[in-house]
Amino acid sequence: MKPPILIIIMATIMTGTMIVMLSSHWLLIWIGFEMNMLAIIPILMKKYNPRAMEASTKYFLTQATASMLLMMGVTINLLYSGQWVVSKISNPIASIMMTTALTMKLGLSPFHFWVPEVTQGITLMSGMILLTWQKIAPMSILYQISPSINTNLLMLMALTSVLVGGWGGLNQTQLRKIMAYSSIAHMGWMAAIITYNPTMMVLNLTLYILMTLSTFMLFMLNSSTTTLSLSHMWNKFPLITSMILILMLSLGGLPPLSGFIPKWMIIQELTKNNMIIIPTLMAITALLNLYFYLRLTYSTALTMFPSTNNMKMKWQFEYTKKATLLPPLIITSTMLLPLTPMLSVLD
Amino acid sequence: MLKIIIPTIMLIPLTWMSKPNMIWINTTTYGLLISLISLFYLNQPNDNTLNSSLMFFSDSLSAPLLALTTWLLPLMLMASQHHLSKEPLTRKKLYISMLILLQLFLIMTFTASELIFFYILFEATLIPTLIIITRWGNQTERLNAGLYFLFYTLMGSLPLLVALLYIHNFMGSLNFLMIQYWIQPLPNSWSNIFLWLACMMAFMVKMPLYGLHLWLPKAHVEAPIAGSMVLAAVLLKLGGYGMMRITTLLNPLTNFMAYPFMMLSLWGMIMTSSICLRQTDLKSLIAYSSVSHMALVIVAVLIQTPWSYMGATALMIAHGLTSSMLFCLANSNYERIHSRTMVLARGLQTLLPLMAAWWLLASLTNLALPPTINLIGELFVVMSSFSWSNTTIILMGINIIITALYSLYMLITTQRGKYSHHIKNIKPSFTRENALMTLHLLPLLLLSLNPKIILGPIY
Numbered sequence: 176m177k178p179p180i181l182i183i184i185m186a187t188i189m190t191g192t193m194i195v196m197l198s199s200h201w202l203l204i205w206i207g208f209e210m211n212m213l214a215i216i217p218i219l220m221k222k223y224n225p226r227a228m229e230a231s232t233k234y235f236l237t238q239a240t241a242s243m244l245l246m247m248g249v250t251i252n253l254l255y256s257g258q259w260v261v262s263k264i265s266n267p268i269a270s271i272m273m274t275t276a277l278t279m280k281l282g283l284s285p286f287h288f289w290v291p292e293v294t295q296g297i298t299l300m301s302g303m304i305l306l307t308w309q310k311i312a313p314m315s316i317l318y319q320i321s322p323s324i325n326t327n328l329l330m331l332m333a334l335t336s337v338l339v340g341g342w343g344g345l346n347q348t349q350l351r352k353i354m355a356y357s358s359i360a361h362m363g364w365m366a367a368i369i370t371y372n373p374t375m376m377v378l379n380l381t382l383y384i385l386m387t388l389s390t391f392m393l394f395m396l397n398s399s400t401t402t403l404s405l406s407h408m409w410n411k412f413p414l415i416t417s418m419i420l421i422l423m424l425s426l427g428g429l430p431p432l433s434g435f436i437p438k439w440m441i442i443q444e445l446t447k448n449n450m451i452i453i454p455t456l457m458a459i460t461a462l463l464n465l466y467f468y469l470r471l472t473y474s475t476a477l478t479m480f481p482s483t484n485n486m487k488m489k490w491q492f493e494y495t496k497k498a499t500l501l502p503p504l505i506i507t508s509t510m511l512l513p514l515t516p517m518l519s520v521l522d
Numbered sequence: 523m524l525k526i527i528i529p530t531i532m533l534i535p536l537t538w539m540s541k542p543n544m545i546w547i548n549t550t551t552y553g554l555l556i557s558l559i560s561l562f563y564l565n566q567p568n569d570n571t572l573n574s575s576l577m578f579f580s581d582s583l584s585a586p587l588l589a590l591t592t593w594l595l596p597l598m599l600m601a602s603q604h605h606l607s608k609e610p611l612t613r614k615k616l617y618i619s620m621l622i623l624l625q626l627f628l629i630m631t632f633t634a635s636e637l638i639f640f641y642i643l644f645e646a647t648l649i650p651t652l653i654i655i656t657r658w659g660n661q662t663e664r665l666n667a668g669l670y671f672l673f674y675t676l677m678g679s680l681p682l683l684v685a686l687l688y689i690h691n692f693m694g695s696l697n698f699l700m701i702q703y704w705i706q707p708l709p710n711s712w713s714n715i716f717l718w719l720a721c722m723m724a725f726m727v728k729m730p731l732y733g734l735h736l737w738l739p740k741a742h743v744e745a746p747i748a749g750s751m752v753l754a755a756v757l758l759k760l761g762g763y764g765m766m767r768i769t770t771l772l773n774p775l776t777n778f779m780a781y782p783f784m785m786l787s788l789w790g791m792i793m794t795s796s797i798c799l800r801q802t803d804l805k806s807l808i809a810y811s812s813v814s815h816m817a818l819v820i821v822a823v824l825i826q827t828p829w830s831y832m833g834a835t836a837l838m839i840a841h842g843l844t845s846s847m848l849f850c851l852a853n854s855n856y857e858r859i860h861s862r863t864m865v866l867a868r869g870l871q872t873l874l875p876l877m878a879a880w881w882l883l884a885s886l887t888n889l890a891l892p893p894t895i896n897l898i899g900e901l902f903v904v905m906s907s908f909s910w911s912n913t914t915i916i917l918m919g920i921n922i923i924i925t926a927l928y929s930l931y932m933l934i935t936t937q938r939g940k941y942s943h944h945i946k947n948i949k950p951s952f953t954r955e956n957a958l959m960t961l962h963l964l965p966l967l968l969l970s971l972n973p974k975i976i977l978g979p980i981y
Contacts, residue, residue, distance in 0.1 A: 424649060430646050431627075451684060
């Protein structure tokens with residue numbers, strides 16, 4: 176894509192999300208969502224093949240439906256409260272509609288079916304933007320309406336998302352689908368805590384974005400989209416292989432890595448609100464997630480995957496792919512646990 | 523406590539920046555020096571005062587375990603030298619760094635004063651162990667072994683996290699020093715029963731309890747020697763240590779909640795001892811023997827009498843040293859014949875008499891010969907379980923007999939009798955191996971002279 180066009184499209188994506196986050200008028204929020212969605216379609220279609228077009232179409236359809244549902248919720252809220260300002264939504268129907276719409280945008284279960292298919296059809300870079308930047312806007316709206324969200328609905332969606340994210344990823348070897356199911360599961364964790372302590376949701380979102388950015392960048396270094404191509408990395412970039420090991424364990428939520436912080440905080444907030452079985456169930460289901468991350472590390476870092484002898488003797492060039500900000504990203508994605516007491520500044 | 527932790531952290535730059543021919547020497551020497559520092563903590567005044575800082579503390583329960591952990595690092599490094607000699611330099615340094623990292627987490631776990639800190643480090647020990655087992659193990663079954671190890675432990679410990687956070691909300695703090703004064707008896711209700719289960723299952727899996735022990739033979743057998751040593755000697759004791767700490771919160775539910783686990787442990791120790799009689803794989807035999815000894819510790823901790831706690835602590839230290847020594851001996855066999863089958867290398871006494879002496883002493887301590895600390899531990903446990911219920915003496919007696927049987931079986935099969943004719947070409951014992959055995963045995967024998975330091979906080 177020509178650079179000027181790419182700049183304009185990227186700027187539109189960012190402006191769209193900014194408009195969503197900064198507005199207090201529901202119409203502007205909807206405008207922001209639409210700007211974002213329309214601008215990201217060419218990014219999803221960067222590679223002009225039928226798979227990408229199918230992915231963009233699916234993305235467009237689901238997001239457009241969600242925006243329309245959101246607009247309907249906004250209109251019902253307008254009818255009952257008489258104003259367009261984003262604040263507590265007193266009408267339960269409007270609240271449920273908005274919640275459904277926003278969870279559809281995020282890819283929470285039972286509206287998760289588009290996430291693996293869209294992520295699989297697009298390039299790694301577009302997938303990265305899809306799974307990280309695109310989550311910010313809906314999450315910010317959920318944060319703003321969090322006092323009025325129906326807890327039962329969101330908790331049910333969260334539980335099923337964690338289950339789906341865990342079980343769905345078990346049979347995958349394509350890395351983009353694995354990251355998609357990982358995104359579904361993490362969104363589930365975030366959705367579980369919004370109604371109780373939205374700050375933890377922001378914490379989880381931040382750490383999830385950091386970890387996913389690092390993972391995608393490591394995948395992009397080797398342009399690997401399948402487990403098989405990832406398993407050839409030990410020869411070309413042995414250091415990156417160890418990084419993938421640690422990052423996958425962090426995504427799985429193992430202490431003492433920073434992926435454990437959101438899980439710990441979320442379980443703490445949930446137990447403070449007298450829910451014991453739900454966090455236990457969510458934590459145990461997160462083990463399913465850990466299983467397929469671990470399988471990735473097995474094939475990448477811990478064993479030598481079966482390969483031909485040609486694969487074992489590669490020219491070891493210096494790598495010239497630009498990995499922007501990769502070292503700080505990896506450090507923050509893995510070593511942030513000792514800084515957890517800093518959360519007390521939020522009190 | 524930082525005087526142990528910071529030097530251990532500094533061992534990692536030491537490995538990465540040493541000259542290639544000095545990495546083993548440097549790390550082993552400084553590891554031994556660090557273990558000398560940890561011995562200072564054994565000097566506990568008799569009135570149960572605790573050495574305390576803001577985050578770390580040590581008392582008579584954790585000090586012997588701390589000494590065991592720091593003592594084991596140089597031993598692990600010495601044991602690993604042979605099988606890593608053919609690897610490229612970076613991988614050697616990675617292996618040593620994994621061992622040092624594991625050591626660091628273990629030191630912090632044993633000296634943690636807050637239960638959530640303990641939990642995080644308890645889980646953190648899993649990662650280096652997983653990497654050591656899966657990356658440097660020798661057979662294809664190691665992948666399965668790593669998975670079983672990780673997932674069994676995590677399944678048990680995630681409810682523990684929820685339970686600890688619940689107790690934190692309920693009591694206000696989980697700092698171990700303060701909790702002792704705030705304990706209220708736990709009333710009997712279904713939710714408290716689940717709380718008890720959630721707290722204990724993590725440690726039961728780690729110990730391991732008989733029904734949940736499936737990960738242990740896999741992990742011990744597939745791990746390289748350093749992995750087996752640290753697993754058997756220290757990681758199992760994490761379970762015992764955690765159980766001893768957390769049962770202070772769970773009275774008086776333990777009185778009746780302990781019954782199923784007592785049954786499983788009492789029956790399990792006989793079962794696993796009996797399986798040892800039919801094992802062909804040497805490492806597997808030692809692994810099942812570990813399950814059997816740890817079942818005794820579980821029985822002791824669940825009975826909750828002063829003598830049983832003393833017996834449990836003594837048994838943990840004794841078993842740590844003995845089991846690690848047995849794995850080193852099995853490894854010396856493995857390095858020569860590259861097989862773990864016992865009957866392939868028989869009659870070693872004629873070829874390696876000094877090693878046969880170490881085999882004899884190790885087997886004797888394994889079967890709890892007086893006056894070793896193994897006997898002190900087992901005897902205290904047997905006596906306290908007899909006072910808990912008279913019938914257990916039958917089971918304990920059968921267990922002691924079967925333990926003696928399989929220890930002697932292992933000794934006789936490998937050392938005595940006519941040698942198998944193909945082992946005439948094995949290399950003689952290295953000084954390193956003899957030093958390794960001595961360093962394992964010497965604390966064991968010396969502690970028999972003064973077992974007071976390992977008898978724990980009740981003494």
